[in-house]
Every structure is written in structure tokens, then in C-alpha cells.
Amino acid sequence: MKCRKCGETAVLELRRHNAAFCAPDFLEFFRNQVREAIRKHRMFTRDETVLVAVSGGKDSLALWDVLIDEGYRTTGLYLDLGIFEYSVESKAKCEKFAAARGVPLIVSAVADEVGAPVPIIKDVTRRPPCSGCGLSKRYLMNRVALEHGMPVVATGHNLDDEAATLFGSVMHWQTDALPRQSPALPSTHAKLVRRVKPLYRLSERETAAFAFLRKIDYIVEECPFAKGATSITHKEILSRMEDASPGAKHNFLFGFLDRARPAFERAESVLLNECARCGQVTTGTICAFCKLADQVKRRVAS
Amino acid sequence: MKVILRNPRREVDVPGNRRVKDILRELDIIPETVLVICGDDLITADQVVRDGDTIELRPVMSGGSASGR
Numbered sequence: 072m073k074c075r076k077c078g079e080t081a082v083l084e085l086r087r088h089n090a091a092f093c094a095p096d097f098l099e100f101f102r103n104q105v106r107e108a109i110r111k112h113r114m115f116t117r118d119e120t121v122l123v124a125v126s127g128g129k130d131s132l133a134l135w136d137v138l139i140d141e142g143y144r145t146t147g148l149y150l151d152l153g154i155f156e157y158s159v160e161s162k163a164k165c166e167k168f169a170a171a172r173g174v175p176l177i178v179s180a181v182a183d184e185v186g187a188p189v190p191i192i193k194d195v196t197r198r199p200p201c202s203g204c205g206l207s208k209r210y211l212m213n214r215v216a217l218e219h220g221m222p223v224v225a226t227g228h229n230l231d232d233e234a235a236t237l238f239g240s241v242m243h244w245q246t247d248a249l250p251r252q253s254p255a256l257p258s259t260h261a262k263l264v265r266r267v268k269p270l271y272r273l274s275e276r277e278t279a280a281f282a283f284l285r286k287i288d289y290i291v292e293e294c295p296f297a298k299g300a301t302s303i304t305h306k307e308i309l310s311r312m313e314d315a316s317p318g319a320k321h322n323f324l325f326g327f328l329d330r331a332r333p334a335f336e337r338a339e340s341v342l343l344n345e346c347a348r349c350g351q352v353t354t355g356t357i358c359a360f361c362k363l364a365d366q367v368k369r370r371v372a373s
Numbered sequence: 374m375k376v377i378l379r380n381p382r383r384e385v386d387v388p389g390n391r392r393v394k395d396i397l398r399e400l401d402i403i404p405e406t407v408l409v410i411c412g413d414d415l416i417t418a419d420q421v422v423r424d425g426d427t428i429e430l431r432p433v434m435s436g437g438s439a440s441g442r
Contacts, residue, residue, distance in 0.1 A: 072417040082415040091417060128435055279408050279433035280415060293380050293435060306434050310405045
């Protein structure tokens with residue numbers, strides 16, 4: 072198989088683009104897709120500092136690598152979930168990445184903020200581990216960005232992540248979730264920073280290939296709690312569809328963003344308050360994070 | 374030839390001198406879900422792998438709470 076651009080031996084075939092690329096041309100293709108995402112959705116400017124949420128995995132480290140190379144001002148945020156050896160290793164990968172590139176990394180431990188690490192939160196709440204984990208991540212990413220005066224958080228969500236989330240929302244017709252699914256969520260309150268996903272145009276396989284070719288040392292092992300997660304099941308279903316019909320995931324997501332999402336945007340805006348406990352944004356009186364922390368601290372104390 | 378699989382890490386022996394796509398089909402692995410690594414290189418599905426070669430099929434799928442991915 073030959074590179075579409077230069078005719079050299081290809082290292083990766085992108086069936087949905089009916090193309091294959093050699094390593095240098097693939098890296099350029101990848102960076103162009105990120106540039107296009109940032110440009111199209113005006114995600115951030117070179118005058119702003121971007122807080123890049125990193126997990127030690129391929130997606131977030133590939134994103135950080137591109138943004139650094141593109142000359143953006145970035146700071147990494149690693150949230151230590153306290154998930155045994157997985158967290159120890161993933162934190163080490165992030166620290167090594169940041170040190171090698173001379174970029175700042177903020178480390179925040181979920182256990183310090185919630186009162187216990189994710190494995191205990193899972194037992195206390197009796198909900199899937201990804202539930203308390205996701206809630207804590209969203210809250211802490213926003214709060215850390217605010218505390219450090221950064222107007223935007225960038226995450227490594229890719230095309231597969233976004234298609235799987237959309238698939239899950241549609242399967243349950245979660246019409247309140249559909250308008251919130253976007254590559255770029257604006258700030259709708261003084262205490263909410265923008266949230267952007269510059270990799271949304273790139274598949275999971277493409278981010279993995281980018282990380283490999285850039286020799287990024289990322290954690291290949293899966294989070295031990297992700298086994299059996301619904302999102303994985305949805306990704307498997309979508310991958311089978313993609314295999315049978317290249318471009319299926321892209322068409323599903325981009326068709327939604329271009330044509331269906333506007334229909335789900337609610338005319339009325341949700342009233343946002345500040346949490347009586349922590350001051351962060353909530354639709355109620357006490358935010359979900361404070362409720363979770365209360366629940367965990369009560370159980371741990373007893 | 375040897376094939377290294379991950380999560381959990383394990384090795385299997387399969388007949389070589391075949392295209393990558395044929396090996397993936399035999400192992401019931403969707404090409405979209407893995408990188409095919411041979412030495413320090415990525416290889417495409419049409420490439421032939423020799424009997425003495427080792428390839429790694431590195432999964433690309435991650436899941437769970439994707440908020441900080």
C-alpha cells in the first residue's frame with residue numbers, strides 16, 4: 072500500500088478517507104485535522120493558556136503533544152484517581168511527558184477532594200465506577216482551570232468517544248444530553264470555563280498511531296474499571312459497523328453535529344446557581360460533587 | 374510466527390507468510406480496533422508477515438469515564 076501523498080510505503084490505511092499515508096504525511100494529516108477543529112470552533116487563541124486534561128493515555132498525550140508543537144501555551148492537569156497500579160503508572164507517564172517537554176503539570180488527587188479514591192467511591196455510591204469518576208473529573212477540571220485563571224479546558228475525546236456517547240444518548244433518547252454534545256462548549260456562566268475537544272475529527276486508531284509514531288510513552292493497559300463499561304460495548308458495535316461500511320462513525324457524528332443537534336437545542340436556558348457549599352456552578356442548591364463528597368466522607372467516617 | 378496481544382498481554386503462534394488482514398480475520402479481530410506493529414514500524418493490512426516475524430496487535434479502544442481522556 073502506498074502513501075496517497077508521496078507514493079512511499081504507507082504505515083496506516085484510513086479506509087474512511089479512502090487513503091493511506093506514510094509516517095510523515097500521516098503526522099501532517101493528523102495535525103491538520105486538529106488545526107481545522109480549533110479553527111472551525113474557535114476553541115482557543117494563542118493568547119490564552121489551555122488546561123489540557125491528561126490521563127497518561129494515547130489521546131490526551133497526543134493532544135498535548137500537538138498543542139505544544141503548534142506553539143500554544145498549555146498546562147497539563149493530571150487527576151489522580153487512586154486506581155491502584157494503573158494510576159501510579161499513568162501519573163508517571165504524564166510527569167515524564169511534561170518533564171521531557173518542559174511544560175507545567177498540575178496534579179490533583181481525587182481522594183484529597185472527595186475524601187476517598189475512585190475504588191472506594193464506587194463501593195460507597197454503589198453506582199458504576201465511571202459515574203463518580205466522570206463527575207469528579209468534570210468538576211475538578213473546571214475548578215482547577217478557574218483557580219489558575221485559565222479560560223478553557225481541552226480534553227482528548229476522539230471521534231470514537233464522541234460517536235459512542237452519541238450512540239448511548241440516542242439509544243435512550245436522552246434529549247437533554249444531545250444539545251450538550253459538542254466539540255466546543257462555550258462558557259455559560261462566569262464560573263464555567265469553555266470545554267473543547269480538538270481531537271473530535273480523529274479516530275481512536277489515528278490517535279494511537281500518532282502517539283506510536285511520535286514515540287509518546289503512553290499507558291496501553293486499560294483502566295481496570297473500564298472492563299464491561301457500556302461505552303466499550305457501544306464502541307465495539309460501532310467498530311463492526313465501521314468495518315462493514317467505512318465512514319459510518321464519521322457520518323453518524325458529523326451528521327448529528329451538522330443537521331440534528333440544532334433541533335435538540337432547547338429554547339429556554341437552564342438556570343445556573345452557585346453551590347451553597349463550594350461556590351461552583353450547579354442547577355440546584357448543593358452541587359452533585361459536594362453531595363458525592365458528603366456521602367463518601369460520611370461512609371468513610373463510619 | 375508470533376502475535377503479541379494485549380489486555381491481558383499474551384502471545385499466540387499462527388502460520389506466517391500471510392497478509393496481516395488474513396491473520397486478523399483468523400483471530401477475529403476487527404482491523405479498526407488495533408494498530409499492527411512490526412518492530413519499530415506500523416504495517417498495513419496488505420503486508421505479508423514472514424514465518425519468523427513477531428507482530429504486536431495493540432488495541433486502540435479505551436472506555437469508561439472519558440472526561441479526562
